[in-house]
Amino acid sequence: MNRRRDLYHPGKPVILAHRGGMAESPENTREAVSAMLAVGVRAMETDVRHSSDGVPVLAHDVTLARRFGDPRDISTVPWRELAALRDVDGAAPLRLDELLAEHPDVVVNIDAKTDEVVGPVLRAVRQARATERVCLTAFSSRRVARMARITGERVMLGAGMADAARLVALARMRERAAASRLVGAGPARAIQVPLTFRGVPVVTPRFVAAAHAAGHVVHVWTVNDPDEMDRLLDLGVDGVVTDVPSLAVEVFARRGLTPWPEVG
Template sequence: METAAENTRAAVAAMLATGVTTMETDLRHTRDGVAVLAHDETLERRFSDPRKVSDVTWWELDLMRDVDGERALRLDELLAEQPDLRLNLDVKTDPVVGPTLRAVREAGAAGRVCLTSFSSRRLATVARVTRGRTALGMGMADAFRLLAESRGWRPRVPGPTGRAVQVPLTYQGLRVVTPEFLATAHAHGHVVHVWTVNDPSEMHRLLDLGVDGLVTDVPAAAAAVFAERGLAVAPR
Protein backbone atom coordinates (compact mmCIF):
# COMPACT_ATOMS: atom_id res chain seq x y z
CA MET A 1 0.00 0.00 0.00
CA GLU A 2 1.18 3.52 -0.79
CA THR A 3 -0.37 5.27 2.23
CA ALA A 4 -0.15 2.66 4.99
CA ALA A 5 2.00 -0.26 6.06
CA GLU A 6 1.03 -3.56 4.48
CA ASN A 7 -1.27 -6.02 6.23
CA THR A 8 -2.74 -3.50 8.65
CA ARG A 9 -6.23 -2.19 9.29
CA ALA A 10 -4.99 1.18 8.04
CA ALA A 11 -3.96 -0.41 4.74
CA VAL A 12 -7.36 -2.03 4.32
CA ALA A 13 -9.13 1.26 5.05
CA ALA A 14 -6.90 3.17 2.63
CA MET A 15 -7.58 0.65 -0.13
CA LEU A 16 -11.34 0.67 0.41
CA ALA A 17 -11.32 4.48 0.30
CA THR A 18 -10.16 4.28 -3.33
CA GLY A 19 -13.16 2.17 -4.30
CA VAL A 20 -11.14 -1.03 -4.70
CA THR A 21 -12.89 -3.92 -2.97
CA THR A 22 -10.49 -6.83 -3.54
CA MET A 23 -7.30 -7.22 -1.52
CA GLU A 24 -4.34 -9.52 -2.17
CA THR A 25 -2.41 -10.61 0.89
CA ASP A 26 -0.29 -13.41 2.31
CA LEU A 27 -0.99 -15.78 5.18
CA ARG A 28 1.32 -17.44 7.67
CA HIS A 29 0.64 -19.41 10.84
CA THR A 30 1.58 -18.78 14.45
CA ARG A 31 2.94 -21.56 16.63
CA ASP A 32 -0.53 -22.19 18.03
CA GLY A 33 -2.18 -22.37 14.61
CA VAL A 34 -3.64 -18.91 13.97
CA ALA A 35 -3.71 -17.63 10.38
CA VAL A 36 -2.29 -14.10 10.28
CA LEU A 37 -1.62 -11.61 7.49
CA ALA A 38 2.14 -11.70 6.94
CA HIS A 39 4.34 -11.72 3.87
CA ASP A 40 7.74 -12.36 5.44
CA GLU A 41 8.77 -15.59 7.13
CA THR A 42 10.25 -13.63 10.03
CA LEU A 43 9.03 -10.69 12.11
CA GLU A 44 12.23 -8.72 11.56
CA ARG A 45 11.13 -6.20 8.94
CA ARG A 46 7.90 -5.21 10.61
CA PHE A 47 8.43 -5.77 14.33
CA SER A 48 12.26 -5.86 14.62
CA ASP A 49 12.02 -9.38 16.01
CA PRO A 50 14.24 -12.01 14.34
CA ARG A 51 11.94 -14.91 15.12
CA LYS A 52 9.75 -16.59 12.53
CA VAL A 53 6.00 -16.01 12.61
CA SER A 54 5.66 -19.74 13.24
CA ASP A 55 7.92 -19.49 16.31
CA VAL A 56 5.56 -17.28 18.33
CA THR A 57 2.07 -17.81 19.69
CA TRP A 58 -0.77 -15.47 18.80
CA TRP A 59 -0.65 -14.13 22.37
CA GLU A 60 3.00 -13.14 21.86
CA LEU A 61 2.39 -11.67 18.41
CA ASP A 62 -0.62 -9.71 19.61
CA LEU A 63 1.62 -7.82 22.05
CA MET A 64 3.97 -6.59 19.31
CA ARG A 65 3.60 -3.18 17.66
CA ASP A 66 5.23 -1.82 14.52
CA VAL A 67 6.60 1.72 14.13
CA ASP A 68 3.08 3.02 13.47
CA GLY A 69 1.67 1.37 16.57
CA GLU A 70 -0.17 -1.27 14.53
CA ARG A 71 -0.34 -4.91 15.52
CA ALA A 72 -0.62 -8.04 13.40
CA LEU A 73 -4.01 -8.86 11.91
CA ARG A 74 -5.67 -12.26 12.06
CA LEU A 75 -7.54 -13.60 9.04
CA ASP A 76 -10.66 -14.32 11.09
CA GLU A 77 -10.66 -10.72 12.35
CA LEU A 78 -10.41 -9.32 8.84
CA LEU A 79 -13.22 -11.53 7.55
CA ALA A 80 -15.47 -10.49 10.43
CA GLU A 81 -14.67 -6.77 10.25
CA GLN A 82 -14.98 -6.49 6.47
CA PRO A 83 -17.90 -8.70 5.39
CA ASP A 84 -17.97 -7.24 1.85
CA LEU A 85 -14.23 -7.39 1.22
CA ARG A 86 -13.02 -9.89 -1.38
CA LEU A 87 -9.67 -11.49 -0.70
CA ASN A 88 -6.96 -13.12 -2.76
CA LEU A 89 -5.08 -15.16 -0.15
CA ASP A 90 -1.62 -16.59 -0.75
CA VAL A 91 -1.18 -19.49 1.68
CA LYS A 92 2.56 -19.40 2.27
CA THR A 93 3.02 -22.68 4.16
CA ASP A 94 1.42 -26.09 4.47
CA PRO A 95 0.51 -25.60 8.17
CA VAL A 96 -1.46 -22.41 7.45
CA VAL A 97 -3.87 -24.22 5.12
CA GLY A 98 -5.97 -25.69 7.95
CA PRO A 99 -6.36 -22.44 9.94
CA THR A 100 -7.14 -20.57 6.72
CA LEU A 101 -9.88 -22.97 5.65
CA ARG A 102 -11.32 -22.96 9.15
CA ALA A 103 -11.46 -19.15 9.27
CA VAL A 104 -13.07 -18.97 5.83
CA ARG A 105 -15.62 -21.64 6.72
CA GLU A 106 -16.57 -20.10 10.07
CA ALA A 107 -17.00 -16.68 8.44
CA GLY A 108 -19.13 -18.12 5.63
CA ALA A 109 -16.69 -16.44 3.26
CA ALA A 110 -16.03 -19.19 0.72
CA GLY A 111 -17.69 -17.16 -2.02
CA ARG A 112 -15.49 -14.10 -1.58
CA VAL A 113 -12.00 -15.55 -1.33
CA CYS A 114 -9.55 -16.97 -3.84
CA LEU A 115 -6.85 -19.18 -2.36
CA THR A 116 -3.49 -19.13 -4.10
CA SER A 117 0.04 -20.43 -3.66
CA PHE A 118 3.24 -20.83 -5.62
CA SER A 119 2.96 -24.52 -4.74
CA SER A 120 0.79 -26.58 -7.09
CA ARG A 121 0.99 -29.45 -4.60
CA ARG A 122 -0.36 -27.27 -1.79
CA LEU A 123 -3.21 -26.04 -3.99
CA ALA A 124 -4.07 -29.62 -4.93
CA THR A 125 -4.49 -30.31 -1.21
CA VAL A 126 -6.73 -27.26 -0.84
CA ALA A 127 -8.78 -28.37 -3.85
CA ARG A 128 -9.40 -31.80 -2.35
CA VAL A 129 -10.71 -30.22 0.85
CA THR A 130 -12.77 -27.38 -0.62
CA ARG A 131 -14.29 -29.45 -3.46
CA GLY A 132 -15.06 -26.46 -5.64
CA ARG A 133 -16.60 -24.31 -2.90
CA THR A 134 -13.77 -21.77 -3.03
CA ALA A 135 -12.04 -20.17 -6.00
CA LEU A 136 -8.44 -21.26 -6.46
CA GLY A 137 -5.38 -19.80 -8.09
CA MET A 138 -2.87 -21.81 -10.07
CA GLY A 139 0.51 -22.95 -8.83
CA MET A 140 3.63 -21.89 -10.68
CA ALA A 141 4.25 -25.36 -12.11
CA ASP A 142 0.84 -25.28 -13.77
CA ALA A 143 1.33 -21.69 -14.92
CA PHE A 144 4.57 -22.71 -16.61
CA ARG A 145 2.72 -25.57 -18.29
CA LEU A 146 0.46 -22.97 -19.87
CA LEU A 147 3.46 -20.86 -20.80
CA ALA A 148 5.11 -23.85 -22.47
CA GLU A 149 1.90 -24.66 -24.33
CA SER A 150 1.63 -21.06 -25.53
CA ARG A 151 5.07 -21.52 -27.11
CA GLY A 152 4.11 -24.69 -28.92
CA TRP A 153 5.32 -27.28 -26.41
CA ARG A 154 3.18 -30.02 -24.87
CA PRO A 155 4.64 -30.78 -21.45
CA ARG A 156 3.42 -33.96 -19.77
CA VAL A 157 2.42 -32.64 -16.36
CA PRO A 158 -0.88 -32.77 -14.43
CA GLY A 159 -3.54 -30.29 -15.45
CA PRO A 160 -3.96 -27.07 -13.49
CA THR A 161 -5.93 -27.00 -10.25
CA GLY A 162 -7.19 -23.41 -10.15
CA ARG A 163 -8.93 -21.11 -12.59
CA ALA A 164 -6.97 -17.94 -11.80
CA VAL A 165 -3.54 -17.77 -13.42
CA GLN A 166 -1.55 -15.23 -11.39
CA VAL A 167 1.83 -14.46 -12.90
CA PRO A 168 4.52 -11.76 -13.10
CA LEU A 169 5.20 -9.88 -16.31
CA THR A 170 8.56 -11.61 -16.62
CA TYR A 171 10.35 -14.44 -14.88
CA GLN A 172 14.15 -14.71 -14.89
CA GLY A 173 14.30 -12.61 -18.04
CA LEU A 174 11.56 -14.58 -19.81
CA ARG A 175 8.47 -12.61 -20.83
CA VAL A 176 5.44 -14.41 -19.44
CA VAL A 177 2.48 -12.20 -20.33
CA THR A 178 2.22 -12.30 -24.11
CA PRO A 179 -0.76 -12.40 -26.48
CA GLU A 180 -0.05 -16.11 -27.01
CA PHE A 181 -0.01 -16.82 -23.27
CA LEU A 182 -3.28 -14.97 -22.76
CA ALA A 183 -4.90 -16.77 -25.69
CA THR A 184 -3.80 -20.16 -24.33
CA ALA A 185 -5.04 -19.42 -20.81
CA HIS A 186 -8.36 -18.06 -22.05
CA ALA A 187 -8.83 -21.04 -24.36
CA HIS A 188 -8.65 -23.28 -21.28
CA GLY A 189 -11.20 -21.12 -19.44
CA HIS A 190 -8.71 -19.42 -17.12
CA VAL A 191 -8.48 -15.78 -16.10
CA VAL A 192 -5.09 -14.08 -15.97
CA HIS A 193 -4.02 -11.75 -13.15
CA VAL A 194 -0.65 -10.00 -13.42
CA TRP A 195 1.54 -8.88 -10.51
CA THR A 196 2.88 -6.46 -9.42
CA VAL A 197 1.84 -3.55 -11.66
CA ASN A 198 2.19 -0.03 -10.26
CA ASP A 199 2.65 2.13 -13.37
CA PRO A 200 -0.63 3.44 -14.87
CA SER A 201 0.68 3.27 -18.44
CA GLU A 202 1.60 -0.37 -17.92
CA MET A 203 -1.85 -1.02 -16.46
CA HIS A 204 -3.42 0.42 -19.61
CA ARG A 205 -1.13 -1.66 -21.83
CA LEU A 206 -1.97 -4.89 -20.03
CA LEU A 207 -5.70 -4.22 -20.07
CA ASP A 208 -5.44 -3.51 -23.81
CA LEU A 209 -3.63 -6.82 -24.15
CA GLY A 210 -6.55 -8.61 -22.49
CA VAL A 211 -5.51 -9.44 -18.93
CA ASP A 212 -8.38 -10.01 -16.53
CA GLY A 213 -6.94 -8.51 -13.36
CA LEU A 214 -4.05 -6.54 -11.90
CA VAL A 215 -2.26 -6.86 -8.57
CA THR A 216 -0.84 -3.53 -7.46
CA ASP A 217 0.65 -1.69 -4.50
CA VAL A 218 -1.14 1.51 -5.56
CA PRO A 219 -4.89 0.84 -5.65
CA ALA A 220 -5.66 4.52 -6.15
CA ALA A 221 -3.76 4.44 -9.46
CA ALA A 222 -5.54 1.26 -10.53
CA ALA A 223 -8.93 2.72 -9.61
CA ALA A 224 -8.16 5.80 -11.71
CA VAL A 225 -7.13 3.67 -14.69
CA PHE A 226 -10.29 1.59 -14.45
CA ALA A 227 -12.41 4.74 -14.16
CA GLU A 228 -10.76 6.20 -17.28
CA ARG A 229 -11.69 3.06 -19.16
CA GLY A 230 -15.23 2.92 -17.80
CA LEU A 231 -14.53 -0.36 -16.02
CA ALA A 232 -15.82 -1.47 -12.65
CA VAL A 233 -13.19 -2.28 -10.05
CA ALA A 234 -14.53 -5.77 -9.46
CA PRO A 235 -13.07 -9.28 -9.42
CA ARG A 236 -13.26 -11.78 -12.26
Protein backbone atom coordinates (compact mmCIF):
# COMPACT_ATOMS: atom_id res chain seq x y z
CA MET A 1 0.00 0.00 0.00
CA ASN A 2 1.22 3.50 -0.83
CA ARG A 3 1.58 5.42 2.44
CA ARG A 4 2.44 8.75 0.88
CA ARG A 5 1.85 11.74 3.12
CA ASP A 6 0.09 14.26 0.94
CA LEU A 7 1.50 17.74 0.68
CA TYR A 8 -1.81 19.52 0.00
CA HIS A 9 -5.15 18.89 1.68
CA PRO A 10 -8.74 19.74 0.66
CA GLY A 11 -10.10 22.56 2.76
CA LYS A 12 -6.63 23.79 3.78
CA PRO A 13 -5.92 26.60 1.28
CA VAL A 14 -2.36 27.60 0.49
CA ILE A 15 -0.55 30.41 -1.29
CA LEU A 16 1.88 29.41 -4.03
CA ALA A 17 4.26 32.13 -5.18
CA HIS A 18 4.33 31.98 -8.99
CA ARG A 19 8.01 31.69 -9.96
CA GLY A 20 8.65 33.03 -6.47
CA GLY A 21 6.35 36.04 -6.93
CA MET A 22 7.40 37.48 -10.27
CA ALA A 23 5.55 40.80 -9.85
CA GLU A 24 7.52 41.53 -6.68
CA SER A 25 10.95 39.98 -7.33
CA PRO A 26 13.07 38.70 -10.23
CA GLU A 27 11.39 35.45 -11.21
CA ASN A 28 12.93 32.08 -10.33
CA THR A 29 15.80 33.55 -8.33
CA ARG A 30 17.22 33.42 -4.84
CA GLU A 31 15.94 36.95 -4.38
CA ALA A 32 12.40 35.81 -5.12
CA VAL A 33 12.62 32.92 -2.65
CA SER A 34 13.90 35.24 0.08
CA ALA A 35 11.17 37.80 -0.63
CA MET A 36 8.33 35.29 -0.51
CA LEU A 37 9.66 33.80 2.72
CA ALA A 38 9.88 37.31 4.20
CA VAL A 39 6.11 37.77 3.81
CA GLY A 40 5.34 34.32 5.19
CA VAL A 41 4.85 32.30 2.00
CA ARG A 42 6.72 29.00 1.94
CA ALA A 43 5.40 27.38 -1.27
CA MET A 44 6.96 28.23 -4.62
CA GLU A 45 5.41 27.29 -7.95
CA THR A 46 8.08 27.08 -10.61
CA ASP A 47 9.08 25.60 -13.95
CA VAL A 48 12.20 23.53 -14.54
CA ARG A 49 14.23 23.03 -17.71
CA HIS A 50 17.64 21.45 -18.19
CA SER A 51 21.03 22.65 -19.39
CA SER A 52 22.90 20.82 -22.14
CA ASP A 53 24.72 18.82 -19.46
CA GLY A 54 21.54 17.81 -17.64
CA VAL A 55 21.41 20.33 -14.81
CA PRO A 56 17.81 21.16 -13.75
CA VAL A 57 17.37 24.95 -13.85
CA LEU A 58 14.45 27.08 -12.70
CA ALA A 59 13.20 28.56 -15.97
CA HIS A 60 9.90 29.02 -17.74
CA ASP A 61 10.93 29.96 -21.29
CA VAL A 62 12.49 27.70 -23.89
CA THR A 63 15.12 30.34 -24.64
CA LEU A 64 17.22 32.76 -22.62
CA ALA A 65 16.06 35.74 -24.67
CA ARG A 66 13.45 37.38 -22.42
CA ARG A 67 15.34 37.21 -19.15
CA PHE A 68 18.99 37.11 -20.23
CA GLY A 69 19.06 38.70 -23.69
CA ASP A 70 20.57 35.52 -25.14
CA PRO A 71 18.73 33.87 -28.07
CA ARG A 72 19.91 30.33 -27.32
CA ASP A 73 17.69 27.56 -26.01
CA ILE A 74 18.49 26.76 -22.39
CA SER A 75 18.89 23.10 -23.28
CA THR A 76 21.80 23.92 -25.60
CA VAL A 77 23.89 25.76 -23.00
CA PRO A 78 26.08 24.01 -20.40
CA TRP A 79 25.59 24.96 -16.76
CA ARG A 80 29.01 26.60 -16.43
CA GLU A 81 27.90 29.16 -19.05
CA LEU A 82 24.44 29.58 -17.58
CA ALA A 83 25.95 30.22 -14.15
CA ALA A 84 27.88 33.19 -15.50
CA LEU A 85 24.79 34.89 -16.94
CA ARG A 86 22.78 37.60 -15.21
CA ASP A 87 19.18 38.41 -16.01
CA VAL A 88 17.58 41.80 -16.66
CA ASP A 89 17.47 42.36 -12.89
CA GLY A 90 21.09 41.36 -12.38
CA ALA A 91 20.16 38.02 -10.82
CA ALA A 92 21.87 34.69 -11.46
CA PRO A 93 20.00 31.58 -12.64
CA LEU A 94 19.08 29.08 -9.96
CA ARG A 95 19.43 25.30 -10.04
CA LEU A 96 16.73 23.08 -8.56
CA ASP A 97 19.24 21.20 -6.40
CA GLU A 98 20.52 24.52 -5.03
CA LEU A 99 17.00 25.65 -4.13
CA LEU A 100 16.23 22.38 -2.35
CA ALA A 101 19.54 22.41 -0.45
CA GLU A 102 19.51 26.07 0.54
CA HIS A 103 15.87 26.14 1.67
CA PRO A 104 14.95 22.82 3.30
CA ASP A 105 11.63 24.22 4.56
CA VAL A 106 10.41 25.53 1.20
CA VAL A 107 7.70 23.59 -0.62
CA VAL A 108 8.43 23.44 -4.35
CA ASN A 109 5.67 22.85 -6.88
CA ILE A 110 7.59 21.78 -10.00
CA ASP A 111 6.29 21.97 -13.55
CA ALA A 112 8.62 19.71 -15.55
CA LYS A 113 8.66 21.46 -18.92
CA THR A 114 10.12 18.67 -21.05
CA ASP A 115 10.39 14.90 -21.10
CA GLU A 116 14.18 15.21 -20.90
CA VAL A 117 14.11 17.17 -17.62
CA VAL A 118 12.19 14.48 -15.74
CA GLY A 119 15.32 12.48 -14.89
CA PRO A 120 17.32 15.47 -13.61
CA VAL A 121 14.33 16.68 -11.57
CA LEU A 122 13.77 13.30 -9.92
CA ARG A 123 17.47 12.91 -9.14
CA ALA A 124 17.60 16.35 -7.52
CA VAL A 125 14.53 15.61 -5.41
CA ARG A 126 15.84 12.21 -4.35
CA GLN A 127 19.32 13.48 -3.49
CA ALA A 128 17.82 16.31 -1.41
CA ARG A 129 15.48 13.85 0.34
CA ALA A 130 12.72 16.25 -0.57
CA THR A 131 9.96 13.87 -1.63
CA GLU A 132 7.62 15.10 1.10
CA ARG A 133 7.94 18.77 0.13
CA VAL A 134 7.60 18.75 -3.63
CA CYS A 135 4.69 18.38 -6.01
CA LEU A 136 5.60 17.15 -9.50
CA THR A 137 3.41 18.19 -12.38
CA ALA A 138 3.41 19.10 -16.07
CA PHE A 139 1.06 20.32 -18.79
CA SER A 140 1.49 16.90 -20.40
CA SER A 141 -0.66 14.21 -18.79
CA ARG A 142 1.62 11.61 -20.33
CA ARG A 143 4.62 13.19 -18.60
CA VAL A 144 2.81 13.26 -15.25
CA ALA A 145 1.91 9.59 -15.72
CA ARG A 146 5.57 8.83 -16.36
CA MET A 147 6.62 10.60 -13.16
CA ALA A 148 3.93 8.67 -11.29
CA ARG A 149 5.31 5.36 -12.58
CA ILE A 150 8.92 6.22 -11.77
CA THR A 151 8.19 7.49 -8.26
CA GLY A 152 5.60 4.84 -7.46
CA GLU A 153 3.39 7.82 -6.53
CA ARG A 154 5.40 8.28 -3.33
CA VAL A 155 5.44 11.98 -4.03
CA MET A 156 2.60 14.48 -4.49
CA LEU A 157 1.63 14.73 -8.14
CA GLY A 158 -0.34 17.13 -10.25
CA ALA A 159 -2.51 16.39 -13.25
CA GLY A 160 -1.88 17.27 -16.88
CA MET A 161 -4.21 19.49 -18.86
CA ALA A 162 -5.85 16.53 -20.61
CA ASP A 163 -6.79 15.10 -17.21
CA ALA A 164 -8.07 18.48 -16.07
CA ALA A 165 -10.17 18.77 -19.23
CA ARG A 166 -11.74 15.39 -18.49
CA LEU A 167 -12.60 16.59 -15.01
CA VAL A 168 -14.26 19.70 -16.48
CA ALA A 169 -16.39 17.42 -18.67
CA LEU A 170 -17.25 15.13 -15.77
CA ALA A 171 -18.25 18.11 -13.65
CA ARG A 172 -20.58 19.37 -16.36
CA MET A 173 -22.23 15.96 -16.49
CA ARG A 174 -22.50 15.94 -12.68
CA GLU A 175 -20.60 12.65 -12.59
CA ARG A 176 -18.72 13.43 -9.39
CA ALA A 177 -18.08 9.80 -8.50
CA ALA A 178 -16.40 9.30 -11.87
CA ALA A 179 -13.82 11.94 -10.91
CA SER A 180 -11.99 9.26 -8.97
CA ARG A 181 -11.02 7.81 -12.34
CA LEU A 182 -9.40 11.10 -13.39
CA VAL A 183 -5.86 9.77 -13.09
CA GLY A 184 -6.52 6.20 -12.10
CA ALA A 185 -7.07 4.72 -8.69
CA GLY A 186 -3.96 6.16 -7.09
CA PRO A 187 -3.63 8.82 -4.39
CA ALA A 188 -5.17 12.27 -4.67
CA ARG A 189 -3.67 14.81 -7.05
CA ALA A 190 -3.23 18.56 -7.18
CA ILE A 191 -5.46 19.81 -9.99
CA GLN A 192 -3.83 23.09 -11.00
CA VAL A 193 -5.78 25.04 -13.60
CA PRO A 194 -6.45 28.51 -14.99
CA LEU A 195 -9.74 30.30 -14.40
CA THR A 196 -10.68 29.81 -18.03
CA PHE A 197 -9.27 27.92 -21.00
CA ARG A 198 -9.93 29.16 -24.53
CA GLY A 199 -12.83 31.19 -23.24
CA VAL A 200 -14.43 28.29 -21.38
CA PRO A 201 -14.81 28.64 -17.59
CA VAL A 202 -12.81 25.99 -15.76
CA VAL A 203 -13.15 26.76 -12.07
CA THR A 204 -16.85 26.37 -11.36
CA PRO A 205 -18.69 25.08 -8.28
CA ARG A 206 -19.27 21.77 -10.06
CA PHE A 207 -15.60 21.49 -10.99
CA VAL A 208 -14.43 22.09 -7.43
CA ALA A 209 -17.03 19.68 -6.07
CA ALA A 210 -16.04 16.96 -8.55
CA ALA A 211 -12.37 17.32 -7.65
CA HIS A 212 -13.08 17.25 -3.92
CA ALA A 213 -15.36 14.22 -4.30
CA ALA A 214 -12.31 12.28 -5.48
CA GLY A 215 -10.02 13.72 -2.79
CA HIS A 216 -8.14 16.02 -5.15
CA VAL A 217 -7.21 19.61 -4.34
CA VAL A 218 -7.80 22.54 -6.70
CA HIS A 219 -5.21 25.27 -7.21
CA VAL A 220 -5.90 28.18 -9.57
CA TRP A 221 -3.39 30.19 -11.59
CA THR A 222 -2.47 32.97 -11.97
CA VAL A 223 -4.55 35.05 -9.54
CA ASN A 224 -3.41 38.60 -8.75
CA ASP A 225 -6.67 40.39 -7.91
CA PRO A 226 -7.77 40.37 -4.25
CA ASP A 227 -11.47 40.23 -5.11
CA GLU A 228 -10.82 37.21 -7.32
CA MET A 229 -8.88 35.54 -4.53
CA ASP A 230 -11.84 36.08 -2.19
CA ARG A 231 -14.27 34.70 -4.75
CA LEU A 232 -12.20 31.58 -5.32
CA LEU A 233 -11.71 30.95 -1.62
CA ASP A 234 -15.47 31.33 -1.14
CA LEU A 235 -15.86 28.75 -3.91
CA GLY A 236 -13.72 26.33 -1.91
CA VAL A 237 -10.50 26.20 -3.90
CA ASP A 238 -7.49 24.88 -2.03
CA GLY A 239 -4.84 27.28 -3.25
CA VAL A 240 -4.03 30.33 -5.34
CA VAL A 241 -0.96 30.66 -7.49
CA THR A 242 -0.01 34.34 -7.56
CA ASP A 243 2.58 36.81 -8.81
CA VAL A 244 1.93 39.00 -5.76
CA PRO A 245 2.41 36.83 -2.66
CA SER A 246 2.36 39.79 -0.27
CA LEU A 247 -1.14 40.72 -1.50
CA ALA A 248 -2.34 37.14 -1.16
CA VAL A 249 -1.03 37.09 2.42
CA GLU A 250 -3.18 40.15 3.19
CA VAL A 251 -6.26 38.46 1.73
CA PHE A 252 -5.61 35.27 3.69
CA ALA A 253 -4.98 37.20 6.91
CA ARG A 254 -8.25 39.10 6.54
CA ARG A 255 -10.01 35.74 6.31
CA GLY A 256 -8.18 34.29 9.30
CA LEU A 257 -6.03 32.03 7.12
CA THR A 258 -2.29 31.44 7.10
CA PRO A 259 -0.25 31.08 3.87
CA TRP A 260 0.65 27.49 4.79
CA PRO A 261 -1.70 25.85 7.32
CA GLU A 262 -0.62 23.34 9.89
CA VAL A 263 -2.22 20.01 9.15
CA GLY A 264 -2.88 17.66 12.01
